[in-house]
Amino acid sequence: MSETTAVMKKEDTPLKPTLQLRSVAPEVDILENEDEILLYADLPGVTREDLTINIDNGKLTLTGIRKLKAEGAAVWEELGDVEYHRVFSVPQSIDTANISAELRDGVLRLHLAKSVGAKPKKIEIKTA
Amino acid sequence: MLTRLGDIDRMFRTINLLRNSIDGFLPDFDRSSPWTAGWPGEAGTPKTNIYDLGGKFEVRAEVPGFSKEDLSVKVQGNYLELSGSRTSEIPEGYSVHRIERNTMSFTRSFTLPAEIDADRVEAALQNGILRLSLAKSAAAVPRQIAIG
Numbered sequence: 373m374s375e376t377t378a379v380m381k382k383e384d385t386p387l388k389p390t391l392q393l394r395s396v397a398p399e400v401d402i403l404e405n406e407d408e409i410l411l412y413a414d415l416p417g418v419t420r421e422d423l424t425i426n427i428d429n430g431k432l433t434l435t436g437i438r439k440l441k442a443e444g445a446a447v448w449e450e451l452g453d454v455e456y457h458r459v460f461s462v463p464q465s466i467d468t469a470n471i472s473a474e475l476r477d478g479v480l481r482l483h484l485a486k487s488v489g490a491k492p493k494k495i496e497i498k499t500a
Numbered sequence: 501m502l503t504r505l506g507d508i509d510r511m512f513r514t515i516n517l518l519r520n521s522i523d524g525f526l527p528d529f530d531r532s533s534p535w536t537a538g539w540p541g542e543a544g545t546p547k548t549n550i551y552d553l554g555g556k557f558e559v560r561a562e563v564p565g566f567s568k569e570d571l572s573v574k575v576q577g578n579y580l581e582l583s584g585s586r587t588s589e590i591p592e593g594y595s596v597h598r599i600e601r602n603t604m605s606f607t608r609s610f611t612l613p614a615e616i617d618a619d620r621v622e623a624a625l626q627n628g629i630l631r632l633s634l635a636k637s638a639a640a641v642p643r644q645i646a647i648g
Contacts, residue, residue: 399601403594414564414601416628444551451547451562478564478628
């Protein structure tokens with residue numbers, strides 16, 4: 373009588389880090405006037421080098437990475453390394469070639485200028 | 501049976517996968533602050549980390565949009581108080597589509613685990629993060645004792 377034992381081979385793959393960078397949507401304010409749409413975003417701890425702003429096919433994508441480089445034992449911890457990520461739909465009236473951005477004190481200010489055709493125009497009425 | 505570390509790790513990875521896909525269903529406004537989510541009372545106070553480096557404490561606080569003048573730091577004994585106010589930046593003539601950022605004014609205090617030397621406190625503001633370095637008072641610094 374032959375005895376069969378089920379042999380199951382365990383794969384000994386090295387452990388990979390389980391947690392990726394936490395993705396967080398930054399808080400934003402969106403304002404508009406006749407000439408532009410103005411967007412403010414709170415990105416505390418993100419440097420200019422770690423922030424990318426892409427506009428493609430009517431989608432504006434903000435991606436910023438914050439690394440805290442903390443040392444020592446944490447006594448109290450509420451913030452960590454995060455990836456700020458948020459996508460906005462941009463109306464066609466925005467002139468994509470004319471967008472300016474500035475980052476100061478952890479706040480991004482993004483000026484999206486409207487294209488000339490989208491600005492309000494006053495129509496003169498001719499008298500006959 | 502989960503016997504090996506690898507099995508446990510695989511289990512956690514599955515949980516993370518699940519959590520990420522749940523995150524995908526939730527609208528953006530629910531994800532803006534994962535650390536304080538579900539704690540409405542804490543909204544408007546900056547998130548803060550405190551680290552103990554033996555001889556000193558390091559503090560990091562999230563204060564986007566605050567300038568040096570908007571913030572104040574007070575220290576006494578083992579008590580640390582951070583306060584500040586940020587004014588609204590909405591310029592004239594703009595209509596508002598969405599306001600999520602707080603025009604916050606906050607006061608937050610901490611009782612540190614050890615006394616600090618008020619004369620040796622350094623504060624710096626960089627990219628919207630306030631960094632404090634608080635040296636412990638001489639009595640609170642750990643000392644190496646030689647065994648005679």
